[in-house]
Every structure is written in structure tokens, then in C-alpha cells.
Amino acid sequence: MDDINLHYRFLNWRRRIREIREVRAVRYQERYKRMLKNGDTLSYQGNSDEVGCYVAPRPLSKGNCYFEVTIMDTGVRGTIAVGLVPQHYKLDHQPGWLPHSIAYHADDGKLYNGNPVGQQFGPKCNRGDRIGCGIYADTSDAGLVTVFFTKNGKEVGSVVVPVAPDGLFPAIGMHSLGEEVRLDLQAEWGSEEEDSVMMVDSHEDEWARLYDVRVSGTLLEYVGKGKSIMDVGLAQARQPLTTRSHYFEVEIVDPGEKCYIALGLARRDYPKNRHPGWSRGSVAYHADDGKIFHGSGVGDQFGPRCFEGDIMGCGIMFPRDYVLDYEDEMDDWDAADVRPKQGRVENLLYLNDEDEEEGDDPEQEHEGRKVMVFFTRNGKIIGRREVVVPAGGFYPTIGMLSSGEKVSPFSNIIFRLLRGTVGFSMGTSLCVHFSIAWSLSLNNPVSVRSTSWPSVDSSEGLTPGSKGCR
Missing domain, CATH: 2.60.120.920 (SPRY domain)
Structure with a gap:
């Protein structure tokens, strides 16, 4: 009898628990x-x-x-x-x-x-x-x-x-x-103090333009709709590349739905709804198809596709005698005025690939100086493209276009500008030894180190070299 009563009590207990769960649900x-x-x-x-x-x-x-x-x-x-x-x-x-x-x-x-x-x-x-x-x-x-x-x-x-x-x-x-x-x-x-620390760590002030991209802790995150080619998310650095700061990298943390992530260089007034490389005054390496886009919506096969965890890099090989008229002002950036001159920007990058637009002066296309832009994947140079620097310089630019894409200047995603003195002549090998490297890192926002970059011979293409100068 006691066993029967215990059994009924157990069943009643289970029923009451189920009813409570249903009410809570x-x-x-x-x-x-x-x-x-x-x-x-x-x-x-x-x-x-x-x-x-x-x-x-x-x-x-x-x-x-x-x-x-x-x-x-x-x-x-x-x-x-x-x-x-x-x-x-x-x-x-x-x-x-x-x-x-x-x-x-x-x-x-x-x-x-x-x-x-x-x-x-x-x-x-x-x-x-x-x-x-x-x-x-x-x-x-x-x-x-x-x-x-x-x-x-x-x-x-x-x-x-x-x-x-x-x-x-x-x-x-x-x-x-x-x-x-x-x-x-x-x-x-968090508190104001915590928020202040986050702002310093995230280096949000390093970005001059953030359109449909937000800085979320250590991430650059795409927040656009991602439904059409007009929904581009754009992040553009506040400072252009110079002979003292000429290379940067991005590691893909989350490729999102389509991995429509692009890394490259663009003029300061680049359209906010255009992927880097699609419009004049820009050149970019696209992760989803491995193509390079050079001022056109049609890309050329360039390198391998990039996926989660891959590191994409972009830099400029400046000639030895290259002088930027705005570089002396880089230490006092707020006072610098590097806005492109009206009427010159549209044709500076492109020399022959596009028809001239109405009202443009063809002679203006050849006024800028040529440099060699190179791209890397996981530390290896995959190719280069000769371009003309627009007035005001080339700005590191990141584009995203599909839901869920994330990049960050910290730990998981590295965005760094390697600063050093670069000197080379076209047609000769390049050997760069950086004395100072600025690395955005969660644990070490600013570090001093020495590093070597692959040697480059323009007659043989770009191939990784051994450490040190040859």
C-alpha cells in the first residue's frame, strides 16, 4: 500500500512540475x-x-x-x-x-x-x-x-x-x-571608465569613415542590409599610407554569409556605397573570388580566395626618391589638409582602363606619381599592380557586403601599419627592415620590434625571400 501511495505521489509531483513549466512558457x-x-x-x-x-x-x-x-x-x-x-x-x-x-x-x-x-x-x-x-x-x-x-x-x-x-x-x-x-x-x-578603455583599445579614432560598419569591442562588424550591391559597408582609415607607414593587414574573423570582404586602397572621397576597387581612385583584393578590382566593377583573376582565419595584406612599394607633399604633416594629423583637389581625383588612378568622363582633362591623369601596390595572403606576396597615387594619397579601406561579416583590429583580427623607412628603385630587389612596427593588439596596443619583409625583384615577380637583406 505504501508503495502505491508513493507511486501516485510521484506521478502527481511530475504533473505539477509540467504544469508549472507550461505556465512559465x-x-x-x-x-x-x-x-x-x-x-x-x-x-x-x-x-x-x-x-x-x-x-x-x-x-x-x-x-x-x-x-x-x-x-x-x-x-x-x-x-x-x-x-x-x-x-x-x-x-x-x-x-x-x-x-x-x-x-x-x-x-x-x-x-x-x-x-x-x-x-x-x-x-x-x-x-x-x-x-x-x-x-x-x-x-x-x-x-x-x-x-x-x-x-x-x-x-x-x-x-x-x-x-x-x-x-x-x-x-x-x-x-x-x-x-x-x-x-x-x-x-x-559598462561604466564610462570601461567605455573609455574600450575606445582606446579599439582605436575607433583611427577610422575616418565608418558606413554600415560599427566598432563593437574588438570587432569591425558589418551592419548593413546586405541585399544589393548598394548596401556596401565601408571602413576607411583616417591616415593614408606613406613611406613611413605603408602596409596593413586584416584577418578574417567571420566570413559571414558570402565573404564579400575587400581589402585595398582608395582616395579619401571614395563613394560610400561602392566596394573598394569598383570605382576610380581605388584598387582592392576581394576575398570571395580572389580577384583584383582596379577602378572597375569587373575584376581580374589575381590570387586565391580567402576564408575564415586568412590574413589579407596590402601595401605600397614607394620609389627611393618618392616624396609626399603631405608626409611632413603626418605627425600633426589634425592640421594636415590632404583633401584631393577638385577635378583631379576621378582620373588619377586609371590611365587606360576606362573611357574619359565628360569634363575630365586627359592630361590630368598623368600628373600623379606611379607606385607599385602589392597584396599578401597569410604573409606571402601574391601579386602587385602599378597605379597612380591620387592627390591626397591612398587610404586603407575595407569593404563588406554580406550579413555576419566581422573584422577587428585586435587579437583575432589584426589591422596593423608597419612603419619604417622604405627605399628601392623599380627593377631592383626590395629589402625592407622595419625598425618600428605599430601593431593593434588587445594585450599590446603599441609594440616596438624589428621585422623583415620579403625581397622583391620586379624582373622575376614577387616571391617571398629569406630574413634579412640580400
Whole structure:
């Protein structure tokens, strides 16, 4: 009899556990309306007359107190809202419109705090911007909590709000065709001191232009849509290559969906929606097909394809007597003015490969000095191309075009400029011994070392040589 009672008690215990799990599964379930969810991407699916809203399955807590949204597309009006709402918030209202909800709206930079009329709060947000929202859990008192908002990792402002009985749930609202965001419910938020350290380590200030590419910790990450050839993500260095800083490398950390990663050199005012190498004033080695693109959308077979873990490099072989009119100002970069002269840039790189554009002076094409641009893969030179340096110089440029692609100047991905004195004449062997190398490394941001580069004989092509000078 005791065995039978014990058996029934065990079955009843299992039933109760199953019921509790079912209740919890229903309780912690994401809700959304007039939105399409594909992985961590949310896109508006309404007719622009109706609001679409997403509510996360779990509220913010002390252990998970922050989330971020990256704007992939602003659509027609950019009416994207990011904030916190009660669990059973009505999905046909923007976050912040109804009581006990609060949200930062991208289209007007206003804060909506339980009211359809917003108050000016921060800057407007556009494509590529990151909007974050979090709570200071240690400041909660008597049913109140401090909610703060960020834009691109910097705090915009904060406000104290009452906490709903079930907590405050991350929410995203949209209200026009084409709007699309990427949601990161596991994003981390640090103190100003931690953020400052990250900025130094990531060398974000080394990049003059970041379009659809963001610096995320130690990564350069593509954040574009990746749906057409116009969705190029571009990262361009702040300084051009010079005789003192003439080579850089990138290691592929994540090839993404298609590995449409390109490494090369481009003029300073290079179009932001063109892959390096596609337009005049640029030359680039493309990882997905191993081709070199030299100012044209049609590439030439050049080297092997590159995959995850491969290191792609690019540099310039300057002639011994080469003098850059802006190089003396490189130590004081903020004072340097290396902007290309109007009317010269478009034809400087290309000599014969493209027809002259209307209004261009053919004589201007030959005013620049020729240099030899070379590319490497995993430390071995794979080829070179003679080009003309555009006015203002060639800037290290990285392009990406498919979802998930990531590169970084640290540990896993190395972006380094090897600095040294280079001297050679065309037709003779090249032997470079660098006395100083600047390597962006997580553990050693700046290092001093000696290194040798392969010797090069222009009559025999580019082949790796032994260490030291021949």
C-alpha cells in the first residue's frame, strides 16, 4: 500500500512540475504584431497606418539590465521607438504612448513617457545608429527605477519611472514601410571608465569613415542590409599610407554569409556605397573570388580566395626618391589638409582602363606619381599592380557586403601599419627592415620590434625571400 501511495505521489509531483513549466512558457513568450522576425532581425509588415510593436519575453533585471537595437533601415519615415513596457502592453501602440511605458523615438529624438506627446530628449537616429536602453538596478527604490538611453554607446539621458508589477520588458515599435532593426537582448553596458578603455583599445579614432560598419569591442562588424550591391559597408582609415607607414593587414574573423570582404586602397572621397576597387581612385583584393578590382566593377583573376582565419595584406612599394607633399604633416594629423583637389581625383588612378568622363582633362591623369601596390595572403606576396597615387594619397579601406561579416583590429583580427623607412628603385630587389612596427593588439596596443619583409625583384615577380637583406 505504501508503495502505491508513493507511486501516485510521484506521478502527481511530475504533473505539477509540467504544469508549472507550461505556465512559465506562456508567461515568458515574446509578442509582436505587424512585424516579421527573422532571427534577431525585426522588420515592419504593416501598411504605415498601423503601429507594429515587439515585446521581449523577459523583463530587464539586475543580471540582464540593458539591450540594444541597431537600425538597419529607416524606411519611409524612420518612426522607430526603443524602450520598456509592461508585459501585456497593447501591440498597436508605440512604446511610450501608454501609461507605465517609456521609449526613445528615433525620428524626432523625443522621449515618450506614458504619453503620446513627447519631450525633447536627445539627437535623432538614422541608419547604422545603435539605440540602447537599460536600468540602473542598484537605484531602484520603493517601486521606482532609473531608466537610461544610449546612442552609439554613449548615454543620452535618464529618467526615474515606476516599475510595473511584472517588470519592464524591452520593446520596439515601428510605423512606416521599410523599417528594419537588429535586436541584441544580451548587449552589455559598462561604466564610462570601461567605455573609455574600450575606445582606446579599439582605436575607433583611427577610422575616418565608418558606413554600415560599427566598432563593437574588438570587432569591425558589418551592419548593413546586405541585399544589393548598394548596401556596401565601408571602413576607411583616417591616415593614408606613406613611406613611413605603408602596409596593413586584416584577418578574417567571420566570413559571414558570402565573404564579400575587400581589402585595398582608395582616395579619401571614395563613394560610400561602392566596394573598394569598383570605382576610380581605388584598387582592392576581394576575398570571395580572389580577384583584383582596379577602378572597375569587373575584376581580374589575381590570387586565391580567402576564408575564415586568412590574413589579407596590402601595401605600397614607394620609389627611393618618392616624396609626399603631405608626409611632413603626418605627425600633426589634425592640421594636415590632404583633401584631393577638385577635378583631379576621378582620373588619377586609371590611365587606360576606362573611357574619359565628360569634363575630365586627359592630361590630368598623368600628373600623379606611379607606385607599385602589392597584396599578401597569410604573409606571402601574391601579386602587385602599378597605379597612380591620387592627390591626397591612398587610404586603407575595407569593404563588406554580406550579413555576419566581422573584422577587428585586435587579437583575432589584426589591422596593423608597419612603419619604417622604405627605399628601392623599380627593377631592383626590395629589402625592407622595419625598425618600428605599430601593431593593434588587445594585450599590446603599441609594440616596438624589428621585422623583415620579403625581397622583391620586379624582373622575376614577387616571391617571398629569406630574413634579412640580400
